[in-house]
Ligand code: NDP
């Protein structure tokens with residue numbers, strides 16, 4: 001029997017990689033996308049199948065995590081063997097601007113899906129994956145962080161994800177649901193949203209290299225993160241739902257770098273020698289050859305409460321799931337830089353030919 005999966009957040013970074021993985025594993029994949037005034041399926045367009053063709057294996061449904069009516073209807077229609085709840089307002093800084101919406105989609109959205117499983121009597125059929133996060137550790141209470149480290153969330157995003165985390169544990173214990181939390185540390189890729197720090201850096205430096213942009217403005221250069229590749233991490237999501245019993249797992253590389261080090265690694269890939277001067281809010285990064293300023297700190301990007309350091313211990317996932325990250329930090333940076341350089345080259349060519357290109361950066 002073909003397995004059927006339902007992915008919320010299928011248009012996001014992880015949704016795209018997971019859909020690809022599940023299709024390659026022979027699944028019929030259903031995804032929930034939001035209605036937008038423009039097409040918003042860039043990341044999954046290569047997977048698109050014409051719904052008029054016979055037996056499509058990749059099917060999209062309009063829906064929103066803030067609307068339980070559509071969630072119940074879609075779950076009823078799809079009767080999924082596995083639900084991957086990846087949909088979320090996932091930007092930590094934005095969650096300070098839109099805390100109520102973040103709670104509605106990230107916390108209550110998760111509850112709505114768990115209830116949909118129950119209301120439809122699918123407790124024995126449908127397995128549930130929740131996209132939990134290292135942001136739960138926030139102001140960290142132990143180093144490195146594992147499945148037993150206490151949580152201390154530091155943003156409306158993290159507080160919302162804390163609610164979702166415990167809702168999953170509670171539904172597992174109360175109703176016997178096969179439901180898992182994947183506590184994933186930061187994972188990146190060329191598909192990463194442009195306003196997360198890694199992609200912001202690789203995209204801006206590629207554009208600076210080609211003369212399309214002057215300066216990259218960043219916030220806290222000292223923040224430390226455990227960065228992996230999204231393709232490796234969606235494999236762990238899938239593995240969690242293939243076990244005999246549902247459990248929660250930390251997924252991380254066990255290595256840590258600062259935002260400054262990520263910037264330096266991207267510069268190395270681009271053949272730029274960066275020299276730092278100043279400290280704190282007045283720190284700047286200069287091109288050692290030309291003397292041009294490449295990077296400047298802008299306090300606008302500081303957060304009201306910051307997560308200064310995260311470092312995961314993935315021992316449990318290694319031992320029980322047989323999971324290992326395959327892509328190193330340097331290979332991740334190289335891939336992101338390569339892809340952003342290609343798209344900057346396209347923009348530069350258009351500009352040379354007299355076409356105006358979009359120059360938005362945040
Ligand atoms: P993205 O921001 O790339 O994708 C989020 C997805 O959720 C998009 O498809 C977005 O749709 C969708 N979405 C947002 N709000 C709603 C809503 N109200 N209803 C339905 N869908 C919605 O995130 P990632 O792919 O990076 O992350 C996937 C999940 O994993 C998220 O839950 C995130 O919080 C969590 N996570 C991510 C980590 C990371 O490092 N990437 C680490 C740990 C956890 P649209 O395209 O229309 O905006």
Ligand code: GDR
Nearest residue numbers: 090092133134135185186195196197198218219220223301
């Ligand atoms: P994070 O990712 O908050 O860890 O959440 P992000 O890339 O936004 O920030 C990482 C660190 O970099 C610092 N930083 C900046 N961040 C952004 N976005 N823009 C900047 O200009 C900048 N300058 C410095 C931040 O302060 C922070 O310390 C991501 C999301 O994917 C979440 O959904 C997920 O749960 C966690 O990772 C794990």
